[in-house]
Amino acid sequence: MTNEQVEIVKRTIVRIFPPRPEGSSEMIIQRYEKAKTDAAKAFGAVFFPRLFETAPEMKELFKDPDKTVLKFAETLPMLFRSMNRLHDTLNTMQELGVTHWKAGVKLEHYQPFLSALLWTFRTMMGDEIFNEDVAKAYVAVLSRICGIMCNAAYPEARGISDAETSQAS
Ligand code: HEM
Numbered sequence: 001m002t003n004e005q006v007e008i009v010k011r012t013i014v015r016i017f018p019p020r021p022e023g024s025s026e027m028i029i030q031r032y033e034k035a036k037t038d039a040a041k042a043f044g045a046v047f048f049p050r051l052f053e054t055a056p057e058m059k060e061l062f063k064d065p066d067k068t069v070l071k072f073a074e075t076l077p078m079l080f081r082s083m084n085r086l087h088d089t090l091n092t093m094q095e096l097g098v099t100h101w102k103a104g105v106k107l108e109h110y111q112p113f114l115s116a117l118l119w120t121f122r123t124m125m126g127d128e129i130f131n132e133d134v135a136k137a138y139v140a141v142l143s144r145i146c147g148i149m150c151n152a153a154y155p156e157a158r159g160i161s162d163a164e165t166s167q168a169s
Pocket of ligand 1: 065
C-alpha cells in the first residue's frame, strides 16, 4: 500500500460517502447528517443484495443491516482518512476485528465481503472513475485494513494478501 494509493482512495470515496463539510453551523451539520444517512442507505441498497447473492450464508450474520450500514459508512471513510498515520487508528482496527469475531464473522467471510464491496464501489462510481489503478488502490488499502483486523481477531492468520482480494468482479 503506497501513499499514492491512500490518496486515490481518499479522493474517490467521497463520491459515495460525502466528505465532512468545512463549516460547523447547525444547518451545515444537519444537512451533512442527512446526506450521510442517504449515502449510507444508497450504498446498502447496492452492497447487501450483491453480498447476499454471492454469499447467502452471510445473511444470518447481519441482524440489522440498516443500522450496520450507517456505522460502516461512517467508519470506513474515517479509516481511509487515517491510513497515512496508521498508529492513530491501529487500535480501532484491531478492536473492530475482535468485535467482528465476537459477532460471528470468520476469516473466510472477509474475501466474499471484500469482493462485494469492490463490486459495489465499481458499480456506484462507474468504470471510468473506478479504473484499474483505482481498483488496485482499494484492494491495497482494504487488504491492509482487513489484514490488521484479522491479525487481531484470528491469531493463527497472517492477514489477507492482495491476491486473495483482487477479485473485484
Ligand atoms: C473493511 C472492513 C470493515 C469495516 C470498516 C467494518 C465496519 C463495521 C462497523 C463499524 C460495524 C458496526 C459495529 C458496531 O455495531 O459497533 C460493523 C458490523 C458488522 N460487520 Fe463489519 N466491517 C468490515 C468488514 C466486515 C467483514 C469482512 C464482514 C464479514 C462478513 C463484516 C460483517 C459485519 C457484521 C456481521 C456486523 C454486525 C452486523 C449486525 O449486527 O447487524 N464486516 N462492521
